[in-house]
Amino acid sequence: MSFKIYVGNLNYQTTEDTLRQLFEQYGEVESVKIITDRDSGFSKGFGFVEMASEEAGEAAISALNQHELEGRQLRVNKAHERRRSSFGGDRSRSSSYRYY
Template sequence: MAKKLYVGNLSYNTYEDNLRTLFSQYGTVESVKIITDRDTGNSKGFGFVEMSTEEEAQAAIRGTNSTDLDGRSIKVNEAMDKPRRENRW
């Protein structure tokens, strides 16, 4: 089962291909998504990488957390499920 990782403290010059290359050293990367501002299209400085297995995800966390990518020390950990928002109508 695929495991989603949160990647924070990204440089605004980091692209999805950079993350895919870095994380592919630890296994199969299912998907990569850098979160961008909807108005400007600029990176918000964080993103998500989905690894194909739990073991690969743990190896990627150990291998990439606090490492340098594009001049920034990135933070990598398991992504938490987004809390459900209730409509307040």
């Protein structure tokens, strides 16, 4: 079962490859996604990394929370599924995970 991690306070120039290389030090990385603005295509400064195991994910969180990457101090936490609101709004394009 995979373990999804929120990564915040990213430098806007950070790439998915850079994040993958950083997290691979702690175990198998299944996917990396930096969230971008749908209109401009520019990074929003956060993303998600999916690790192959909970142990690898917890190790990455412990090691990388507050770690400096490309001049920014990362916020790294376990991602939690976002609850759907019963009120309107199109959330089909937004991420289905959030962090605490």
